Amino acid sequence: MGKESDKKSSNPSKLEPLEELEPNQKELMELDARDMIEPLAQKSDNTNDHQQHDELGAPEGVTIAEQEIALDEVAEITFDEVDRQIASDPGNVETEVLLDQNDVQTSGPLDLDDVPEQESNETAIPLEEEPDDPQVEDEVVSDEIPSDEEPDADSELSEFEEQPAEDSQNLPTVDKDENDFVTLDDVDDDKIDDGIDEKRAKEEIFVTGTEENEDVGENLSETSKAEDKKLADLNGAGKEEKNLKTTAKSQNGKISNRGSLSSKKVVIAALIVLMISGIIIYATLSLIGIKGKVETVPEAKSQTREPAEPAQIQAQMPKPPGKYDKYLAKLKEAEGLRNDLLQKKEEIYKLKLYYRNGIVELTDQISHEMQKAPISSFAQALKNKRIELNLRTIQRRQAYIQELEKPNQWVHNGSEELLFLKRKALLGLQIAEIASGIDLDRHMRYVNAAIQKYQPSAEKLTVDNYTSNFTPLETIWSQIQNQQVEKAQNPVSHKDEKIIAEICSGDFKRIAELSNMTARAAKCLSQMNGSDLFLNGLKQLAPDEAKYLSQWPGNWICLNSVNTLSPSVARYLFKWEGSWISLNGLTEFPPELTLYLMEWKGNQLELMGLNYHKKKPDQRALKYLALWETMGGKLFVSEGVRKEMERVM
Amino acid sequence: MGTDMMKHLKSTCTAIAMICFLFCGTVSATGYKTTELNRKMTEITSLQHSLSGKLELAMEKKKQLEQKAEALKEEIKQEKAQLHIESYKKAVLTPRIDYNLKLIQLLLGYVASLNEKIKYFQNGHETLGYYFQQAQDDLLMIKTLNDLEVEKLIAQINSILDEYTPETSKPLFDADSVRLEDTKRIWNDIVN
Numbered sequence: 089m090g091k092e093s094d095k096k097s098s099n100p101s102k103l104e105p106l107e108e109l110e111p112n113q114k115e116l117m118e119l120d121a122r123d124m125i126e127p128l129a130q131k132s133d134n135t136n137d138h139q140q141h142d143e144l145g146a147p148e149g150v151t152i153a154e155q156e157i158a159l160d161e162v163a164e165i166t167f168d169e170v171d172r173q174i175a176s177d178p179g180n181v182e183t184e185v186l187l188d189q190n191d192v193q194t195s196g197p198l199d200l201d202d203v204p205e206q207e208s209n210e211t212a213i214p215l216e217e218e219p220d221d222p223q224v225e226d227e228v229v230s231d232e233i234p235s236d237e238e239p240d241a242d243s244e245l246s247e248f249e250e251q252p253a254e255d256s257q258n259l260p261t262v263d264k265d266e267n268d269f270v271t272l273d274d275v276d277d278d279k280i281d282d283g284i285d286e287k288r289a290k291e292e293i294f295v296t297g298t299e300e301n302e303d304v305g306e307n308l309s310e311t312s313k314a315e316d317k318k319l320a321d322l323n324g325a326g327k328e329e330k331n332l333k334t335t336a337k338s339q340n341g342k343i344s345n346r347g348s349l350s351s352k353k354v355v356i357a358a359l360i361v362l363m364i365s366g367i368i369i370y371a372t373l374s375l376i377g378i379k380g381k382v383e384t385v386p387e388a389k390s391q392t393r394e395p396a397e398p399a400q401i402q403a404q405m406p407k408p409p410g411k412y413d414k415y416l417a418k419l420k421e422a423e424g425l426r427n428d429l430l431q432k433k434e435e436i437y438k439l440k441l442y443y444r445n446g447i448v449e450l451t452d453q454i455s456h457e458m459q460k461a462p463i464s465s466f467a468q469a470l471k472n473k474r475i476e477l478n479l480r481t482i483q484r485r486q487a488y489i490q491e492l493e494k495p496n497q498w499v500h501n502g503s504e505e506l507l508f509l510k511r512k513a514l515l516g517l518q519i520a521e522i523a524s525g526i527d528l529d530r531h532m533r534y535v536n537a538a539i540q541k542y543q544p545s546a547e548k549l550t551v552d553n554y555t556s557n558f559t560p561l562e563t564i565w566s567q568i569q570n571q572q573v574e575k576a577q578n579p580v581s582h583k584d585e586k587i588i589a590e591i592c593s594g595d596f597k598r599i600a601e602l603s604n605m606t607a608r609a610a611k612c613l614s615q616m617n618g619s620d621l622f623l624n625g626l627k628q629l630a631p632d633e634a635k636y637l638s639q640w641p642g643n644w645i646c647l648n649s650v651n652t653l654s655p656s657v658a659r660y661l662f663k664w665e666g667s668w669i670s671l672n673g674l675t676e677f678p679p680e681l682t683l684y685l686m687e688w689k690g691n692q693l694e695l696m697g698l699n700y701h702k703k704k705p706d707q708r709a710l711k712y713l714a715l716w717e718t719m720g721g722k723l724f725v726s727e728g729v730r731k732e733m734e735r736v737m
Numbered sequence: 738m739g740t741d742m743m744k745h746l747k748s749t750c751t752a753i754a755m756i757c758f759l760f761c762g763t764v765s766a767t768g769y770k771t772t773e774l775n776r777k778m779t780e781i782t783s784l785q786h787s788l789s790g791k792l793e794l795a796m797e798k799k800k801q802l803e804q805k806a807e808a809l810k811e812e813i814k815q816e817k818a819q820l821h822i823e824s825y826k827k828a829v830l831t832p833r834i835d836y837n838l839k840l841i842q843l844l845l846g847y848v849a850s851l852n853e854k855i856k857y858f859q860n861g862h863e864t865l866g867y868y869f870q871q872a873q874d875d876l877l878m879i880k881t882l883n884d885l886e887v888e889k890l891i892a893q894i895n896s897i898l899d900e901y902t903p904e905t906s907k908p909l910f911d912a913d914s915v916r917l918e919d920t921k922r923i924w925n926d927i928v929n
Contacts, residue, residue, distance in 0.1 A: 501832055508836035515805070515840065516912075519847055522798055525913035 426506040443485040448656040491551040502542030610636035619643040634660035644668040662688035670694040682712035694724040787905040799851040806844040809837040838920040850910035861901040
């Protein structure tokens with residue numbers, strides 16, 4: 089500070105600003121006359137030109153201290169001299185008059201108010217902080233602050249002042265002014281106003297004769313203290329005069345600094361406005377969720393939940409890949425292959441059935457040929473070309489049936505192994521979450537191997553060298569001959585012969601009593617008129633008999649005592665064009681029969697005697713029966729069979 | 738006079754401070770025990786909850802496995818009736834019966850392991866309940882008598898917590914170490 093004062097005192101142009109500001113001072117005087125408080129601000133506004141001037145030409149370093157030094161010289165003049173100067177030089181006196189008027193109007197304290205505001209910033213903040221520190225206030229009020237204590241008093245502002253002081257060592261005077269600006273920037277208008285209020289409070293102390301003004305002046309600079317001492321030494325001037333002079337000095341400093349202060353105030357105000365607006369914007373952004381506070385985040389999330397519902401629905405559509413999806417996909421592949429194998433197995437079964445039925449048909453044809461011509465030996469049979477070819481066909485079909493058993497078994501084993509592996513893998517998947525040691529990959533390796541193994545290729549399903557399994561024709565002939573013999577051993581009873589005779593004579597009254605049918609009787613019955621044919625006493629039906637019966641033009645055939653039905657019989661029976669067949673004596677309905685049933689044009693079938701044996705389930709037959717129903721047929725079965733059919737379907 | 742008063746005041750303050758310290762120490766110890774017991778009770782409750790979940794899961798799985806085994810047994814019975822199989826040797830030649838017997842063998846092994854685990858968890862759950870009850874009782878005692886020896890109980894609780902807490906994150910059993918029954922014995926059980 090001392091250096092700064094020295095520099096200031098050595099400035100030759102220290103009085104120039106004071107002279108230049110005199111016209112403005114006049115305006116201030118008028119304004120002060122109107123309002124005792126406003127001039128402070130108005131002066132700042134009106135000194136903008138001076139600030140510009142200072143910035144352009146006049147060194148701003150000629151501020152408070154320099155002006156005070158300049159004023160020191162003026163202060164040495166007493167009031168008497170002032171009066172004289174007024175008389176001699178109105179221009180110079182005008183300033184003094186203004187100062188006097190200000191002093192008189194504001195009675196001194198107004199000058200004190202101006203001190204922290206217009207003089208160096210070093211005193212501005214301590215003054216502001218005085219009310220917070222009673223000790224400091226006491227010191228200020230009661231004791232004079234020693235000159236060596238000034239740096240301590242300014243130490244609180246060291247962070248504001250150190251930087252300018254350092255800069256001032258290397259920079260010219262203009263830079264020092266900039267440092268002053270920097271220091272001034274830290275002073276708020278509010279703080280200044282607070283300082284004004286505080287000084288008003290001190291004003292009363294000052295008026296009662298204390299030397300508070302001197303204390304304040306000592307806080308300003310050593311120069312001002314020296315000035316005060318000089319003023320105190322003056323005999324003709326009272327303390328009020330000293331105050332007036334001090335006020336005059338500070339007023340001059342005020343005038344010189346007013347321009348820079350006002351601009352600083354504008355900058356400070358702008359900064360404050362910017363800060364406030366920044367805080368408001370920040371808070372507003374936080375409120376609207378752009379830049380968030382922590383509390384607003386969940387609200388923003390909760391607000392976005394409702395519009396996010398479509399996204400959730402969309403997210404549900406593509407299912408996230410599950411933990412076991414690849415295993416399940418492999419098992420699905422195995423299941424698909426197993427279904428293919430089962431389908432192939434069904435095809436094989438149907439083919440075998442077809443061959444068996446064909447064999448039965450061929451056997452019937454051979455029997456018919458044997459009846460037409462007396463053939464008792466195999467050699468005679470071979471001479472009959474039809475019998476020979478039929479025998480060869482039977483031989484081949486039997487070989488086919490036998491050969492089909494091999495792929496059928498392969499397909500069956502494959503389907504069973506795949507089922508086992510699938511079940512085992514599913515079991516592994518089921519307990520994988522609760523048990524260790526489950527190697528699902530190992531399961532999948534087994535499944536993969538089975539899938540590769542049981543692909544139903546032609547190579548694996550081929551039937552090779554079926555001729556090696558041919559049954560000798562003679563054996564087949566013998567079998568057919570034995571069947572003929574068995575049939576011949578069941579002679580028609582006398583009663584049945586009589587009834588058959590009646591039927592063939594056109595009397596159909598006792599047809600219900602017929603227990604054994606013959607081809608002749610069947611042929612006669614086919615000529616019967618009527619819609620119903622009740623043959624409930626009949627226990628067996630041969631294919632040729634069925635063939636004749638199928639020619640009957642009636643509507644309903646009742647064969648409720650027939651307990652077995654061969655495929656060959658079924659083949660003819662289900663060619664009948666009637667609509668209703670009662671076969672309630674059947675306890676079983678083999679799947680072979682269903683092939684012919686599917687071709688029947690009738691629509692009602694009674695199978696009330698059909699039983700579902702749990703120990704001997706025939707799911708396939710039930711399935712076909714159910715399938716026939718779905719094709720439009722009406723099936724009459726027991727309730728138990730009905731339930732089982734529904735379960736199968 | 739002032740010095741005596743100061744001394745007297747100092748000694749009084751010291752005595753009060755000592756009393757406060759001792760009282761606070763006692764209160765602090767009691768508070769520590771209460772807090773520790775409460776913490777242990779919370780841990781017990783949490784572990785019991787975990788064990789209950791594990792138990793529920795194990796029982797659910799066990800039920801599912803038993804149902805599967807029953808279905809497979811029924812299938813074997815049907816195959817046996819349809820194919821007129823009477824002997825075990827003939828039965829194992831039928832793929833469906835043979836495979837089903839192997840699956841039942843696995844299932845029964847898993848069920849047995851689950852049974853062991855269920856029993857173990859039930860024991861743990863009950864033991865934890867017992868210690869919880871004791872902790873509750875001890876808390877009431879502490880509240881009434883201001884102090885009680887709880888270190889032993891806490892050690893016991895810690896022991897059982899240490900035993901059962903890891904089990905909640907472990908698999909219920911090891912499928913590789915499951916004891917498998919003989920398929921012939923299973924067949925005989927089904928037939929008879």
